[in-house]
Amino acid sequence: MAKAAKSSFVCQSCGATSVRWAGKCSSCGDWNTIVEEVTSAPPPGSGLTRASKGRALTLETLSGAPEEAPRFLTGMPELDRVTGGGIVPGSVLLISGEPGIGKSTLLLQLAAALGRAGRRAIYFSGEEAAAQVRLRAARLGLADAPVALAAETSLTNILATLGEEKRADLVVIDSIQTLWSDALEAAPGSVSQVRAATQSLVRYAKQAGCALLLVGHVTKDGQIAGPKAVEHVVDTVLSFEGDRGHTYRILRATKNRFGATDEIGVFEMAGSGLKEVANPSELFLGERDAKAPGTSVFAGMEGTRPILVEIQALVAPSGLGVPRRAVVGWEQSRLAMLIAVLEARCGVSFAHHDVYLNVAGGLRIVEPAADLAAAAALLASLSNRALDPKQIHFGEISLSGAVRAAPHMGLRLKEAAKLGFTEAVIPASGDPNSDGAKLKLRRVAHLKELAEALGPCD
Known part of the structure; x- marks a missing residue:
């Protein structure tokens, strides 16, 4: 005789099951997502019943030449x-x-x-x-x-x-x-x-x-x-x-x-x-306004592909008790950390300014090496000056203000040289290995060096 179908209550957000209905899922916390679903017993001979018997498997070792998976090109x-x-x-x-x-x-x-x-x-x-x-x-x-x-x-x-x-x-x-x-x-x-x-x-x-x-x-x-x-x-x-x-x-x-x-x-x-x-770099830099204050060019990496993208910053006096902090294309927490480092380690205050940061073109950046470019854009906007349009930045900033080396420095510099850039602000540590990329390298060991160079305009 076939067994009767069983019902369970399943959350449609996370897939958690329970024996009874509830308004709030105890696993993910979402409300009104639990729905009763009826499950049938597995049919006989499907291998899911207790009476079924398995077969012994032939075990192998890890040794042997690896085989490359066959592939076919998609035409894209x-x-x-x-x-x-x-x-x-x-x-x-x-x-x-x-x-x-x-x-x-x-x-x-x-x-x-x-x-x-x-x-x-x-x-x-x-x-x-x-x-x-x-x-x-x-x-x-x-x-x-x-x-x-x-x-x-x-x-x-x-x-x-x-x-x-x-x-x-x-x-x-x-x-x-x-x-x-x-x-x-x-x-x-x-x-x-x-x-x-x-x-x-x-x-x-x-x-x-x-x-x-x-x-x-x-x-x-x-x-x-x-x-x-x-x-x-x-x-x-x-x-x-x-x-x-x-x-x-x-x-x-x-x-x-x-x-x-x-x-x-x-x-x-x-x-x-x-x-x-x-060439994505030409796409993201195609409509760039090189004379606008508060913009810098970040030489990033997406896998094995170097991509140059513009980072725009706007620092304006705030009339609010709590200044605004808005960012598009970058992590909000990363911007908050960068502002805290500039205030604590470099003596640059943003307490009475609204800060807006945008990655041009709508690209989303998750690489820590964008810290130095974002800091340069913030400092340039605060001092209302335009950076050198032929200059790029990359480097990770620690909580102490030290500028750490970024991976694939040579590939970043090659891409910048190919697009006509002549100067690069990079970490003091690390081997650029530019292999003939004719760029003037400016090494920065601490964020304070960049803050002093981009101080208030006279």
Whole structure:
């Protein structure tokens, strides 16, 4: 006799389960996110019952020559850079991003590029009808690309279609939150539905040897919606970022089993779709006002790629009891720490000034080496002077005010020399190893040296 279905209460934010309903999740603290979900008992012979017996495995050793994972190029060099040199057959990739950032456009261009290269690509759309996808393809000039298309949200129908069709090189699911399985009595997008759909599709991709690309929604906090188990079972997690006020888009890898996670791909959104940016530094410095006070150029690193970006600061007298501190593109806590170091170690007071810091172009910087460039911009704005337009800055600042060396100094200097910069303010320690980069190096050991050089104008 079959066992009756069991029900459990699952938080739709974090996936935590409980035996009874509550208004507030005890795990993540969110309110009104717990929903009752019915789970069926596993069918006989599925390997999940107590009566099933396992088989002994053949154990191996760690010795032996490592085998390089086979890859195929996507025809998009920026995407190949982020994935580690191409997509591995049988791998599962999860891409997330805010609504309207361009995820569907990127994946449609990817499927079209593979189709034109002679590979088979299947695109399942769960959010748009097939006619809507065709309209986008026509706008992007991809209507003639040999891409198999279907608008479907039933997991059973998708797996049945994949089983009958010729094996594809790439399968795109847009998006995983729209799929549902009739074996679960839960709404599409719920924790159980997303988990079941992901596990079934991953199992198919591993068995068939085709690459699977899933689109994931994000919450208001920027996290991927659904259970955290989705990020664990996939091989690569990609994040598609960008500011809607700017045309650039950044593709980052936050997890990659077949490559590095510190590479980025830069795209520019145009009327004909996403265009790859081979030299991001020219994009972020293209509209720079070199004569404006309070601006500096930071030579940063994104993986193995050096990127030059402008940091803008505005320090203005404040009429408030508590001055404002606003930052865009950088960490708020990092700005607060930098202001505290300038006040405590250099004697520069910001107590009666509002401070605004912005990374031009909408780029988000997480590298500590941006401290010196941000400090130069703040000091220049406070003294109302313009820095040398042919000068770059990079270096990490400690709480004592010491300027620490940054990695890849040679690559930063080479990129700056290539773009016409002539002087670099860098940490006193560390080997620049510029290899012929004709830049005048100004070494700074303590932040106080920079504060004295950028003191108040007479």
